[in-house]
Amino acid sequence: MSGPKRTATRSEHALEDLDGAALSYAARFAGQPENRRRDLREELVQLALPFAGRLARRYRGRGEPLEDLEQVARLGLVKAVDRYDPERGSFTAYAAVTITGEIKRHFRDRTWGVHVPRRLQDLTIEVSQATAVLTSELSRSPTVAELAARLETSEEDILAALESAAGYTPASLNGPVGDDGPAELGDMFGALDADLESVDDRLTVSGLLYRLPARERRILAMRFYGNYTQSDIAAEFGISQMHVSRLLSRTLTWLRQAMLTDAPPRWESGVGQGDTADTLTMSVERTGGKVLVGVRGELDRDAAERVRVGLTEAVCAAGDDEVLVDLDGVGFIDAAGIAALLASHEAARRAAVRLRFARAQPYVRRSLTVAGLAPLFA
Structure with missing residues (x-):
């Protein structure tokens, strides 16, 4: 016994007659006034809306709301109706291509988190599909070389597509790191070095x-x-x-x-403003069989020659007396000053005069010790 006869719905009849309706629309459209053309266009669009909705539902579950996909599909349908030419073939086929193209364009332009060239976007989809097929055939994940051979492209393009796939849904910088703890992914990135400009x-x-x-x-x-x-x-x-x-x-x-200048200014050893604390002075006094030479100030490169000449003259005039150099007033000595003292020591050695240093400040004493003059300290 046969079951009850199924009655075709109006929607199914509309789908079956979509090509015929499009041909009728094209035939009547040319000779109609503007307001009648709008009505005919609206009728065909309304008739084809279920067809557009069916194409939109093919792409649901890919991260975009179905309502948005249906809106995009309807926009593609309107473009297909406006551009339809009966001489180019079936309206259904033309509308399907136009609507599908609009939906894919929507995915390319609106759903990628990072801008990726269209060529890589399309190749990413092909790589994803080829990976699924090869995984089923090989019972394992395919290699880059196998994907390149299947898609007839270079391995470099495959690697670029695989890397670009991560740009579709990039990870949020506010996403948590690990299962526990308040740390976020953005905390793992280094900050700008504040000292770099210096x-x-x-x-x-x-x-x-x-x-x-x-x-x-x-x-x-x-x-x-x-x-x-x-x-x-x-x-x-x-x-x-x-x-x-x-x-x-x-x-x-x-x-x-x-x-602030291209050529550094000359360094002046004096401090100016009436301060003579670093101006070197020398005094020579003969007392008790000794020649006492008092040195005060800073024995640096500017004063070294004066000290060398002054001590050499004191050594030459000492005769059989001992020359005692009082360094209590010397707060600083540099390499030039040490060289001057070494030169005076050599002059005393040649003249067979005993030369000694007394009351050197700690810093000066350490410097003279390093220079090998420690045996001359009184």
Whole structure:
């Protein structure tokens, strides 16, 4: 016994007659006024809406709401109706291609999280489909070479497509790292180096520091790198705290000026403003069978020649007397000053005169000890 006869619905009849309706629409459209053309166009669009909805439902479940896909499909349907030409073939086939193209364009333009060229987008889809097929055939994941052979393209393009696939749904920087803890993915990225812009200045300062006298370099290092106080520095060099303050001010002023000019200004050893704390003075006094030479100030490269000449003259005039050099007033000595003392020692040796040093400040004494003059200390 046969079952009840099924009655075809209006929607099914409409789908079956879609090509015929399109031909009828095209035949009547040409000779109608503008308002009648709009009505005919609306009738055909309404008739084909179920067809567009069926094409849209093929792409559901791919991350886009079905309502959005249906809207895109309807837009493609309207374009197909406006561009339809009966001489080019079936309206159904033409509308299917147009609607499908609009849906794919929507996925390309709206759903990728990162902009990827269209060629790579299409290749990514092909790679995904080929991977599924080859996995079924080989019972394992295909290699890049196998995918390239199946799609007849280069391995470089396959690798680019695989890398581009990650741009479809990129991970959120606010996503958690691991299962526990409040850390986010964005926390794993490094921040901008705030000190990067100061690299040029640091290199420039490093070069300028070598233009400073040894004493000034050492004071800067102790103050800003060793975290010494001005009083500590003054005790180290045997000078006053006020003198240390003036030396720091003068040195920093010179560095600022040198940083702002192409040619660094000449370093002036005097501090000016009536301060003579670093101006070297010498006194010679004969007493009790000794020639007492008093030296006060800074025995640096500017004063070294004066000390060498003065001590050499004292040695030559000493005769059989001993020459005692009082260094209590010397707060600083550099390589040039040490060389001057060595030269006076050599002159005393040639003249067979005994030369000794007395009351040297700790910093000066250490420098002379390193230079090998420790046996001459009184």
